[in-house]
Amino acid sequence: MNDFDMLAILLIILAGIITYSLRFGGLLVGNMLSKHKFIENLIKALPGTLLLSFIVPSIVSEGISGAISALAAGIIAKKTNNVLIALAAGMAIIILFRNFL
Template sequence: MLEFSSLILIAIVALGTYSLRVSGLLLSNRLVKEGRIKIFLDYLPATLLLALILPSIIKEGISGLIATAFIILCMYKTNNILLSMCIGIAIVGLNRNFGFL
């Protein structure tokens, strides 16, 4: 059974996490969206996505790079996100299970 102090700690951590998320939403309306700040905010989602995906690609090694190339090619040709993801997952999965690369 959880002790009372554990429940208090869980509540404090939950409150801290919630306040961090809400403060970003509340403060984003107060930012000046002109000039360099607007340019920065326009590029921010792409850079965050790259920062989240690039380590996984590098970790997979050659199969990650090949899967990425096939994903980009599939997206360029078909513009189908689901098909592109399935191709990338299949390439990495086949390499992990059968080690063809």
């Protein structure tokens, strides 16, 4: 095994330790913080705002087709409660735009 291999494995292990510490650390800190009403509301709102922040740049970068696709997927998901149907509709729109328009 050469140096690159050893370093690569060390790197992967360290990346894993960092990731796990954030996962577990968040839960421990959250436990202490949730005693405050303000923090509790903050934590309650986080899932929606985090996911939204995740998708917004990609949708904007994609342009009109991204917006139409996301809007369709969002509305369908809310109405049908079915992620798979929403996914099929959203993907159909994206593939159509990328290949035929």
